[in-house]
Amino acid sequence: MPESINPPEDAGTEPAHTPDSHPLPEEGELEPVRVPEAGLASIQADVAKLTARFADHDRQIDTLSAAPPPPDSPFGAYGLPGFAGLPAAPAPPEPRPILELEDEEYEDELDALSDWVDDFLVRVYGAEVTTAAPWCEQWQEHEDVVAWLHALWLAYQQHKDAEAGLSGLFVWHRDFLTHAMATVRAAGGPLSACMTDPDRPAHRVLPGPRPSNRTTSAEEPEEREEPGAPGQASG
DSSP: OOOOOOOOTTTTSOOOOOTTOOOOOOTTOOOOOOOOHHHHHHHHHHHHHHHHHHHHHHHHHHHHHHSOOOTTOTTGGGTOOOOTTSOOOOOOOOOOOGGGOOHHHHHHHHHHHHHHIIIIIHHHHOOOOOSSSOBOTTGGGOHHHHHHHHHHHHHHHHHTSGGGOTTHHHHHIIIIIHHHHHHHTOTTSTTTTSBSBTTBOOOOOOOOOOOOOOOOTTSOOOOOOOTTOTTSOOO
8 A cells, every 4th residue: 555645744834934034014004114224323313413403493493582672673563583693774864954954965855845745734734825824835945934844844753653642743733833834924924025815926035134244253353543642633
């Protein structure tokens, strides 16, 4: 009777996994990614650098948020702390009396003043032109009128600002507008020889007083001859 051939004992069983073998993922699972140990060290170093960088950014944000805004910061009005190293915003130029300006500066300032006078002051506060309240359509050629109206304009800009408070414009009306208009449009004021009737425009600059003849220290007064000097007959 022929001998029966028995199958090996491990037949039909799953092969043992060796250290280098990988089990196949089940359906619906992702296959794990294995990183070589040499590449893993590099990734860990990069993650440490990014973590340190984020921590440094957080510290900078905390410092900027806690610091008060510098006095000249352009972001102070918005409650922002500003940025270190940025130059301070240039301060606006100090206003100067218009008669101290020259050439192009004077012309530019006079143009701006004329816009304010024509578009606002005369339109709102320009009373009827009469003998008691004259006016001149060429008021820019009256230096004293230009000086008065320019000072009135500067005061208006100051008192309409929020820093002047709610009563700022009332103070401007009471202390500046009333006195300036009363002087400029007075019956005997600088425009008295100009238009006194709106239907008859007129313009005339009244001459001012002549310069004084004050004797300066450089000029020596003529020597006076004393009484009884030689060559004079005694009385």
